[in-house]
Amino acid sequence: MTKRILLFLFFVFLAHKSTSQEIEPLSPIQKKLYDFETVQVKPEFNGGKDKFTAYILENFKKTKAGKNFKGSISLNFIVEIDGSLTNIVFNKKIENKVKQDLKNVILKSPKWLCGEHEGYHVRTKVDFTIDII
Template sequence: MKKLLPILIILICSINANAQKLTPPHFRGGNNAFHEFLNKNLKWPESVSGGEGIVTISFFVESDGRLTDVKVVKGMSDPFNKEALRVIKLSERWIPAMRDGHFIKSKYTVPIQFFTMQAVQVLDSTKVN
């Protein structure tokens, strides 16, 4: 019986681990579609002439794919934060997280990077050399 106990514990743990398999939420069409969506909709704030950085947005993806409680968790200046929030709120419904074959509510965090074309040119020139 003592030899069976470790086997039973391992078996129970592996069954429980499979039962808790979680598929995270994602933008319809995947990461490439999300990047295209951001590139198409994200605008440089008119009231700002310079600056670069990342605005981190968090939100819940509800079990029906709606985005709720969208907020800035780490921001830049107010115009950048507002623009990042605006674009995320434009997003269509996402594919919600799934656990045990059922859609569930889950929290998601996404960094949105703002950069100038000069920064892109500098990065591109460093790749060549």
């Protein structure tokens, strides 16, 4: 019975060690938010700006608000270290439904290649304008 308990505890410990990851603390460089112009390696969507625009147009036009919307929209967002997009801010007053649908499309986009500065992946603010016709 004791062997079974010890064996069970060993496997529980082993499973815990194999699933837990040690998270390295961020360097001071990684804690800072960079502007697009200041990073050494710019963040980019896989395939470039044209592919990102095509992704947005294709998916936004499928939304209720996107079916009838036409116009130019300026926004900015942060490309995080893991390539996800956060903190989407629209620079021009637009209807809430349009804003929410467009924001949802952008948040669901494939991950970007993040910015790099001094050899570290960094958070980068990106300004973006899209013409929806």
